Amino acid sequence: MMAFTHIPVLLDECMDALNIQPGGLYMDATAGLGGHSAQILANGGKVLCVDRDPQAIAKLHERFANHPHATIIHGNFFDCKRILHGLGISSLNGILADLGVSSLQLDDPSRGFSLHKDAPLDMRMGNIGQTAADAVNTLDERLLVDILTRFADEPYARRIARAIVTARASAPVTTTLALANIVRDAVPAAARRDKHPARRTFQALRIYINGELDRLPAALDDMFDCLAPGGRFACISFHSLEDRIVKQAFARQCQGCTCPPDFPKCVCGKTPRGRKLGKPRTPGQEELAVNPRSRSAKLRAIEKLDTPEAGKDESVVKIAF
Numbered sequence: 157m158m159a160f161t162h163i164p165v166l167l168d169e170c171m172d173a174l175n176i177q178p179g180g181l182y183m184d185a186t187a188g189l190g191g192h193s194a195q196i197l198a199n200g201g202k203v204l205c206v207d208r209d210p211q212a213i214a215k216l217h218e219r220f221a222n223h224p225h226a227t228i229i230h231g232n233f234f235d236c237k238r239i240l241h242g243l244g245i246s247s248l249n250g251i252l253a254d255l256g257v258s259s260l261q262l263d264d265p266s267r268g269f270s271l272h273k274d275a276p277l278d279m280r281m282g283n284i285g286q287t288a289a290d291a292v293n294t295l296d297e298r299l300l301v302d303i304l305t306r307f308a309d310e311p312y313a314r315r316i317a318r319a320i321v322t323a324r325a326s327a328p329v330t331t332t333l334a335l336a337n338i339v340r341d342a343v344p345a346a347a348r349r350d351k352h353p354a355r356r357t358f359q360a361l362r363i364y365i366n367g368e369l370d371r372l373p374a375a376l377d378d379m380f381d382c383l384a385p386g387g388r389f390a391c392i393s394f395h396s397l398e399d400r401i402v403k404q405a406f407a408r409q410c411q412g413c414t415c416p417p418d419f420p421k422c423v424c425g426k427t428p429r430g431r432k433l434g435k436p437r438t439p440g441q442e443e444l445a446v447n448p449r450s451r452s453a454k455l456r457a458i459e460k461l462d463t464p465e466a467g468k469d470e471s472v473v474k475i476a477f
């Protein structure tokens with residue numbers, strides 16, 4: 157049995173942003189090892205702990221066994237409306253999404269997320285869908301280039317994709333170290349000096365096979381719909397692609413009228429549904445010293461305004477929890 161150490165990222169800042177109300181109902185959409193959920197409970201909130209990873213769900217059951225205010229749900233936050241509908245819940249006082257992979261996933265070599273530990277090339281956060289090995293061994297070279305470019309801005313995408321296709325013609329690429337070595341040998345010598353040159357390839361493959369970015373914009377809109385008036389949504393991202401999607405999603409909710417500026421009057425009828433809560437927060441020196449993994453974290457938060465339309469989303473049922 158491996159021991160996992162885990163420090164929740166931007167914990168105080170998240171609690172501050174969510175403004176936990178005793179008895180309020182919150183969704184921790186990426187509950188992981190339950191670090192943030194535990195703090196929501198400690199502040200008197202009730203929490204729905206959602207995670208797509210069955211291993212995380214098992215840990216959450218252990219951690220919150222018999223806790224009267226924790227409900228553990230194996231699911232994907234892309235389906236948040238369906239999840240709430242299934243539970244007969246009308247709306248939430250707050251939602252937290254701490255995106256990306258957990259230390260449980262990164263530190264367990266058998267999951268195949270780490271390029272430093274040899275393991276089957278899996279990288280699935282859940283237990284369904286294609287693995288990274290499936291992708292690496294079957295995808296068209298052009299699609300590999302596209303994935304490496306889109307999801308990691310990989311400058312050597314073409315060389316790496318070509319090297320993968322050449323290698324798999326002799327034997328399938330099935331392990332993390334095999335892939336890491338192919339990438340290392342494919343990039344110019346100068347690119348091998350700093351961090352491991354396969355870092356971006358691993359990030360891109362992980363994002364691709366878990367569909368992390370494709371459905372995120374719609375999921376962020378759906379989660380915002382699920383908030384009660386005055387409800388808060390806090391979201392932590394870990395890289396610029398993710399952060400851009402969060403920033404744009406929150407801006408959409410705060411925007412209001414989208415008519416061209418030269419229209420004499422508004423014809424779209426849109427009014428702002430939310431307001432941004434301060435500037436994005438990043439870890440301070442103290443947090444970085446104890447948790448270097450928090451270094452790329454960025455927290456954005458938004459509050460749902462109490463407009464006539466707020467809380468009238470037909471796709472979420474109206475039953476008090």
Ligand SMILES: C[S@@+](CC[C@H](N)C(=O)[O-])C[C@H]1O[C@@H](n2cnc3c(N)ncnc32)[C@H](O)[C@@H]1O
Nearest residue numbers: 164186188189190191192207208209232233258
């Ligand atoms: C950064 S960790 C969260 C850590 C957690 N806040 C804690 O303190 O323990 C991200 C977690 O989100 C889960 N996850 C990522 N995308 C998800 C999605 N679309 N739906 C549900 N869970 C997701 C991952 O499986 C992982 O356990």
Ligand SMILES: [Zn+2]
Nearest residue numbers: 413415422424
């Ligand atoms: Zn307008």
